[in-house]
Amino acid sequence: MKNHRRPSYLEVSETSRERAQSKIQDVQTHAKDRERQTSDLISLDAICELLAVGKRRSADSHSSVLVSRTTRFPNKIDPVQLFAVARRLVATTNYWGLPAKQSWMVGVGEAAEIITQGPLRFEQATAFLRDMVGSAVVEAGSAPGPILLGGFRFKSRLQTDGPWREFHDGLLTLPRWMVVAQSDRQLWLTINVVMNGRTEFDTLLNELAAQALALFGQHDRLPEPVTASVKIEPVTDSWRQNVEHALGAIRDGNLTKVTLARTMKLRSELPIAPEAVLRSLTANYPECYAFAFSRRGTCFVGASPEELVGLNGQSVASTCLAGSAPRGGSKSDDMKLSEWLLRNVKERREHEVVVDWVSERMGRLCSELHWNEVPYVLQLDNVQHLLTRFVGTRVNGCHVLDFVKALHPTPAVGGIPLESALEMIERLEDFDRGWYTGPVGWVDRNGNGEFAIAIRCALLQDNEAFLYAGDGIVTGSDPDKEDQETTMKFKPLLTALGAL
Numbered sequence: 001m002k003n004h005r006r007p008s009y010l011e012v013s014e015t016s017r018e019r020a021q022s023k024i025q026d027v028q029t030h031a032k033d034r035e036r037q038t039s040d041l042i043s044l045d046a047i048c049e050l051l052a053v054g055k056r057r058s059a060d061s062h063s064s065v066l067v068s069r070t071t072r073f074p075n076k077i078d079p080v081q082l083f084a085v086a087r088r089l090v091a092t093t094n095y096w097g098l099p100a101k102q103s104w105m106v107g108v109g110e111a112a113e114i115i116t117q118g119p120l121r122f123e124q125a126t127a128f129l130r131d132m133v134g135s136a137v138v139e140a141g142s143a144p145g146p147i148l149l150g151g152f153r154f155k156s157r158l159q160t161d162g163p164w165r166e167f168h169d170g171l172l173t174l175p176r177w178m179v180v181a182q183s184d185r186q187l188w189l190t191i192n193v194v195m196n197g198r199t200e201f202d203t204l205l206n207e208l209a210a211q212a213l214a215l216f217g218q219h220d221r222l223p224e225p226v227t228a229s230v231k232i233e234p235v236t237d238s239w240r241q242n243v244e245h246a247l248g249a250i251r252d253g254n255l256t257k258v259t260l261a262r263t264m265k266l267r268s269e270l271p272i273a274p275e276a277v278l279r280s281l282t283a284n285y286p287e288c289y290a291f292a293f294s295r296r297g298t299c300f301v302g303a304s305p306e307e308l309v310g311l312n313g314q315s316v317a318s319t320c321l322a323g324s325a326p327r328g329g330s331k332s333d334d335m336k337l338s339e340w341l342l343r344n345v346k347e348r349r350e351h352e353v354v355v356d357w358v359s360e361r362m363g364r365l366c367s368e369l370h371w372n373e374v375p376y377v378l379q380l381d382n383v384q385h386l387l388t389r390f391v392g393t394r395v396n397g398c399h400v401l402d403f404v405k406a407l408h409p410t411p412a413v414g415g416i417p418l419e420s421a422l423e424m425i426e427r428l429e430d431f432d433r434g435w436y437t438g439p440v441g442w443v444d445r446n447g448n449g450e451f452a453i454a455i456r457c458a459l460l461q462d463n464e465a466f467l468y469a470g471d472g473i474v475t476g477s478d479p480d481k482e483d484q485e486t487t488m489k490f491k492p493l494l495t496a497l498g499a500l
Contacts, residue, residue, distance in 0.1 A: 107175030116170035151440035164434035258415035261470035302457025323347035323386035346476035366392035400449035
């Protein structure tokens with residue numbers, strides 16, 4: 001099993017330690033030359049001092065040590081543009097944002113990774129993260145500090161091939177570079193380095209200076225991607241048959257609800273540019289959590305309306321989204337459809353199943369928990385959903401990944417009873433969900449974080465796109481209407497890819 005990438009403990013001799021310390025002064029003299037090129041972006045002198053502390057701590061502990069420095073970022077920057085530039089420079093680039101609040105993060109490169117597998121993937125990730133930050137040298141003050149971005153598969157699977165092979169059961173990446181925009185429009189730049197006995201200061205500082213100029217220096221805006229013909233490839237879809245199987249199991253009393261998914265494959269004449277898809281999603285769905293995880297030529301991108309959990313200090317929140325209706329062609333049509341959604345027995349039943357699950361699971365980890373008894377209606381560009389908002393106070397010591405483990409998978413993407421629903425999903429769906437309907441988001445050094453359920457998304461690979469959509473099947477579900485609803489849920493990505 002792989003965890004966050006650090007070498008085995010290294011014994012560092014006194015001679016090596018003295019040589020490393022004596023070299024610091026030499027490196028600092030050369031830093032002035034680099035400083036002239038990168039002074040508006042990063043202070044290499046300040047980083048050098050912090051790295052020296054990390055080097056000594058690494059030598060003393062015979063282990064790798066994270067060094068992290070966060071400062072105000074002086075330049076205005078377009079996050080999607082930064083994502084596009086970074087994707088051409090490094091193998092791993094991640095984006096997370098909530099455009100309506102003007103908050104976003106772009107992580108570039110890999111300082112370290114936490115990779116977990118199997119049923120204990122959430123616990124392993126929490127333990128590795130605490131180990132990493134416990135010995136870290138962090139200069140952040142009240143700034144965000146080191147943040148990891150990533151996600152988890154819908155269901156753990158020890159061996160993965162096909163298009164999802166780059167996306168592990170659990171994967172959290174600590175970027176080498178992270179730019180964070182908070183809702184107050186303040187920008188922060190974090191640089192993360194993992195130090196060990198073999199780290200060469202001069203080589204490292206040269207790399208940092210070159211990367212800073214390439215990422216943040218003056219460069220022309222990238223040209224807009226060339227529009228190419230995008231076609232939907234025909235696939236054998238057993239969706240209606242699967243819905244009938246699920247309804248039969250519900251009638252027999254084996255299930256209360258199961259959420260089934262379907263997939264669609266698109267092919268383009270030219271390679272698909274993830275930043276173009278991301279740009280469309282952030283513009284058209286600003287109230288959704290936009291994400292893009294690009295790894296070695298494959299990118300998972302989407303805009304999810306459903307928050308799984310957000311933890312900030314003692315305050316924790318979650319959003320339950322289940323039950324759907326289309327948007328109307330006018331305000332009066334919208335109002336009628338909203339009223340229908342609130343009154344419809346089948347849609348309310350589907351929603352209440354999820355509310356009961358979330359309230360029970362969150363209640364275990366909260367000293368207080370509140371939610372609206374009557375659901376609201378959330379109106380997105382192409383669909384309306386019933387929404388219940390949970391707000392609580394966490395029990396002391398709870399980590400955001402504790403909440404992720406407790407809540408995933410909710411009945412909104414799994415079913416009730418859970419084990420029976422998962423067995424049916426495994427039996428009926430002839431494709432790998434991968435990270436679709438899994439938790440995606442971020443976590444910081446203090447255990448705070450924000451995770452959404454990965455829906456309204458696509459996996460992009462070269463000139464192919466794999467789209468995913470699902471729907472909850474309960475008593476009263478109709479195969480024709482479920483077909484229409486999943487078709488409606490494909491629309492955001494079909495539009496972003498230019499297929500509509």
